[in-house]
Amino acid sequence: MKPQTQPSTPPAATSSITPAQIIRMLVLLMILPAVILFGAAGRLDWAAGWAYLLVFGGLSVLSRVWLIRANPALAVERNRAYARTDAKTWDRYLMPLVGLIGPWIILLAAGLDARNGWSAPIAPGLQIAALVVIVLGMLLAIWAMFSNPFFSATVRIQTDRGHTVVSRGPYRFVRHPGYSSGLLLYLAIPVMLGSWWGLIPAALVNFLAVVRTALEDRTLHEELPGYREYAARVRYRLIPGVW
Numbered sequence: 001m002k003p004q005t006q007p008s009t010p011p012a013a014t015s016s017i018t019p020a021q022i023i024r025m026l027v028l029l030m031i032l033p034a035v036i037l038f039g040a041a042g043r044l045d046w047a048a049g050w051a052y053l054l055v056f057g058g059l060s061v062l063s064r065v066w067l068i069r070a071n072p073a074l075a076v077e078r079n080r081a082y083a084r085t086d087a088k089t090w091d092r093y094l095m096p097l098v099g100l101i102g103p104w105i106i107l108l109a110a111g112l113d114a115r116n117g118w119s120a121p122i123a124p125g126l127q128i129a130a131l132v133v134i135v136l137g138m139l140l141a142i143w144a145m146f147s148n149p150f151f152s153a154t155v156r157i158q159t160d161r162g163h164t165v166v167s168r169g170p171y172r173f174v175r176h177p178g179y180s181s182g183l184l185l186y187l188a189i190p191v192m193l194g195s196w197w198g199l200i201p202a203a204l205v206n207f208l209a210v211v212r213t214a215l216e217d218r219t220l221h222e223e224l225p226g227y228r229e230y231a232a233r234v235r236y237r238l239i240p241g242v243w
Contacts, residue, residue: 017068021079025064028100030057036104037193040111048193049114051131052107056189059138067145074149077161081153088219091155094212098182099153102205106186110195119196130192137184144170144177151178155216157223165226167233173240175231179213180238182206213237 030053037049068075081087081095113119145151147169150158157163170177186205190198217237220227237243 016072017075017079025079026061029060029064033057033104033107036107037111040108041114042111043115046114048127049111052134052189052193055131056134056138056185059135059142063138063142063145070146071149073161074145074151077158078151078153084154084156087154087156088215090215091212094208094215095154098205098209098212102201102208103186103189105201106189106198106205107193109201110190110193110198113195113197114193119194122191122194122196127192127194130188133184133188134192137181137188140170140184141178141181144181147171155212155219157219163224165224165230167230172234173236175217175234175237176213179209182209183238210238 034053034057037053038044038046041049064075067078087095148166148171150161150163150166152158170180174180183206186202186209187199190196190202214237217231221231
């Protein structure tokens, strides 16, 4: 999620997305979350679970398919995230915690809550409002991804791809809009799923996301030419007027 002067066009991808990578994407974004959600809930007749899967999972898959067509070089970069040896050492731990494991724990907690009835009922109007926040958070993440050709899933200076600072799109307002979207999503998802208890892992994931933002921002200040000047213009990392 790199906030990165207007980008030069990065080199073309040296390879394309393979069918195996597409299957892996579907497993991570749709199939595994569905198994966690409905497995933990112990039933399939759960409207909130299906709403989450169709909205969050559907937008995730559609945006990735669009990315493969519009910017295959970035699609390849993102799909190679777990195989990168030049990623920052700390991000090899934070990236999966913030991007995969943490969100899955939120779904697990919400599913178990739905099965066992731990939470007091959440008003349908509040659940619908949370669903709207999820859509807005997803649209912010998609806007950031398509504004930034260096929107890698892992923290590294992409010298092999002509990495430069990006200041268009949502990067005009905050330096890390991808993480900003995560803050919205992680808090809204358990509410939409009717689980107050799900806010506990959501708060922990957001804390880790803030830590990752600070570490990434420091890396970009130290290693990416032009970032200090960009940061002097765009003062806030995640929330305008706050931080």
